[in-house]
Amino acid sequence: MSNYIQHQQVHSAVIGQIPVPHGPETGAETETYPMGPEGLYTEEQEREIFKYITHPDDSFDDNGTYWADLPLTKRVAFVNKVNNAEALSELKATWALFKRDPLGPVSWYFRNAVLPGAGLGLEGYVLFSIGNLSPLFAAAWPECWGKTATVCSANWIAAVTYLEVIGIMIGQVSVGIIGDWIGRRWGLIQDALIMFVGLIMITASWGLTLQGWVICYAWSLFFYSYGVGGEYPMTATSSMESAVGAGKLSTRDDRLHRGRKVTMAFLMQGWGQLLNQGLLIVLLLIFHHGDGDPPYSLPTVQWTFRLSFAFPAVGTLWLVYYRTYKMPNASRQLQIAKKRGNVTGYDVGSLNTIFKHFGGRILATSGTWFCNDVFFYGNKLFQSQFIAVISDNPHSVMVTWVWNICNCIVSLAGYYLACFLIDHKLYGRKMMMQVGFLMCFVFFVVPAFHYKYYTSANGVHAFQAMYFLSSFFNQFGPNSVTFLVAGEVFPTPVRATAHGLSACIGKSGALLASVLYNYIDTQTKFYVVPWFGLAGMVLTFVFLPDTTGLDLKEQERRWSYIKDGRDSEYHGIAVHPTHLSLWERICGSGKYYNPELDSKAKIADMRADWEARESLKREAEVTGSKEAEELAAHDDAGLSDDAHRFFMHTSPNSPFMQSLNGPNGTKANGVLEDMVLPPGGNEKEGAASSSS
Template sequence: MASRDGVLATLDSSKMQWYHYKAVIISGMGFFTDAYDLFCVLPPATAAAINGVALCGTLLGQLFFGLLGDRMGRKKVYGITLFLMALSFFHRIRPILRQLPQIWFRIGGDYPLSATIMAEYANKKTRGSFIAAVFAMQGYGILGGGLVGMAVSAVFRSLHHAPPYSVNPVGSTPPEADYVWRIILMLGALLVVLSYYWRTKLPETASKSKFVLFLKEFLRRHGLHLIGTASTWFFVDVAYYSQNLFQKEIFSAVGWLPPAETMSALDELFKISFAQFLMALCGTVPGYWATVLVIDRIGRFTIQIMAFFFITVFMLALAIPYHHWTLNKTEFLIMYGLTFFFANFGPNSTTFIVPAEIFPARLRSTCHGISAAAGKAGETVGALGFLYAAQNQDKSKTDAGYPAGIGIKNSLFILSGINVLGLWCTFFVPEAKGRSLEEMSRDDEEEEQDHQSPSGVESV
């Protein structure tokens, strides 16, 4: 016990060193490729299949590997997830089936394990920034998906001797288009394979090896905390991923993108990739790194409350005068980009960070997995709900000739209410700024009780 306490005290008092940055890069590599896979531009049928598998498979993976991370140790399970994912690339089976183990094992395992490992490596003064930096790699994955989409489509466009911005009124789809999305998806796998070796070199964290299922004492101390982390993650993902996965419909509804039938498949790929890249560059990535810079100064609770409030304000500002934005597309994109900025400088980041800090060591990975799975359920609700609303928008036209988009307008009102619920549930979550993991989880109190009682505490 003294040895473990000494290790934890050393970690809490240590200054930033190279191994901290190395852990951020290695852990963040998975989130880079996760975002790249989920947000790169693919044909509608392929995108729907991959997103469906991702949402269902990841939820199960978060629960399973979160539990396993507490039972077997973080490092061992971290390596298992990546090894099993790598095997999926060598099976000669249908592409959509090959995506199931890839997304389940990699994304599902990455969430609880990456957050827990980074939390247990870092000291209490910079812990939030380092966990946020791991998660911020998602922003670069979105940027990477947009860049690769633009580059590959431009190359294939040049083969047809057509300028990259040309409009094809016939809406043709060249035979090479099928290769384009496969190349885009395949490139995302390369970094995953390279990161396997690096992950196997990470040392095991100084966690307790004893595994105990939920106790009455745990529920008394942390029951509301778990409800808070799970519910806030659920609500933010309903709003965030419904926006992110279906940016194309929103851009088209306000007339920033021309109708799909007026473009060839390669034209459409280039323009959608550019729109997503621009939104990530101006809104998503700055929001992630604003969290990294200030989270250990102003705290998790303050950032989350502030961001939920501003997201609600900006969504209402988009929804109430909705038809105004169809005539002012640049202003719309600025307002829309601000919702992404505050989602990432706020609950999309903090909901990932906090569950790795406030729960006991022997249940830390499990509780993070439960919270993340609740978020994945929110993604499913948001994606399906927003897709339904976007497909059922009013077909009438505005004065500018663009779709009125009644479905999207109502969606913005609904998402505003969802953000209010997320703000309210934030009050169930304690602040972890500047506090050690043992202080937040109250592990020290539990150890004292174990020493005072010869029989210890019986698990439920």
């Protein structure tokens, strides 16, 4: 609190004594604001200068009321007005881009969705190919992959899935720590390298015996899965921080489209599944001479499965190049956060603090992810039994794959709808997650208790519809939201660690499903699975905060207060009841919300940030430090000229303010009479202001 009081005292001491540069409202170029009873810099003028930051028009109405504080009817009208204006603006920008270059929108999508999500696309391609290939292996090597295997150990066949999941879990935690310790960029490069080598290992896997090949195949998959696990925290954090991150001022794009940006990268997982299934169908038709029905020759199976892994190896090698040479600033926001906290290496203090203050959030992100993965991976694991029920020719691998590609298309529709609504303030993350869990619960619990009817000729089409709809709502719900919020609700210094930990605990749900489903029949699976959907919905309702429309900058502000032991002094929208979980509201976090106090404190915080940037600039000038210069320039984005001048005139540590004081702390004679605008331009140039 001392810094805030000091800044306010200094500001009060100089307010009314300093000429204010002309703002955009008056219409004259060199005119100053008229002298008022409190001086030239009145509180009203101060509010106007910083209004675009403290009260942005996409979150506050004309009266300065936050959208979540508006009555319901006004809230709906305000949100729809902002969304409609933003949609129109984006349509105009897209049309202008199309007129300049018809392939411009495609190029934009490639840069903003395909490239950030390329790693997850490869993850979806390879990992789900394991389940897709299982029926082909069973048809080619029934003595090993069949239900009554005589050559291979049943434990090693099961270990293929187990090692896959365990490799992902280890990668999620360890690479999450590496990403917060060494940097996002190194984590991204490392993941791509590991996945490339892993794909080479899978493609070339061999053994002197069939059992030996299975062992080699399983361990190769484990190695590859380690890199895949690292993609979860690295892709989520880098996609989130590349848009705004911790150091920049609040931005409209962050508030309105952060969720969409991350989800567009995540949905590449769905495209990976679809491309894998499509390529397997094409390869099988090529090497099986246009026929998809059994029996399948061993050369057909060998060429099909090995080429299906060789093709993504080429894409992964390109990904290594891109991340090494085209993503130099991937760790920039983490560097800024560490610079501010005077931290080198891993921020252990921040990790301890999130467990103390955000324990409920960790329970929410990890618990809901666990429940979702029982659904998501369980769905994939007993997909073949489902298809056997609805198919006229369940023994044909091709028939199984065609039904699976239909399921992939339905899932993709869910991914894309999640992109459209995940940032909508009237629906958003938390509601999407709860509805998704609820629908998955319903679509599994109904057939569980009427299994015989839904697997009969009369009910099979309804069964089919429920199964596909469960895939749709899984993507348009918990699968997309868990990936986003697991990094979004935690601070920058430990964001990758928290995301990786949540994902690891979540993946243990997939491990549970893969083990459990080996010992229970299909109907029992339907009895077990629905309750995880219900549990996920309850965990979401009680422990998950809703960050829809909340600027990441505000979360970082609150985090700085928590780190300084001043949590009760933060009064901003990050503790607005709308953005807190039920558990946090019960614990009293929302009682500190106070818009009036926060508006003043936010300006004081911005002044402190401005002073830190000026210090970095002076350091760069004195030492020639390129890093300090880049950090200062990057962290400076978004501050208007008026705001710069305000801080130049009122900050106690600025050279301008220090020039007002004599050696004994008294004001130097004649300074006020000779006071001019900040250095760097003539009176006319300095008087003209610009807004951000």
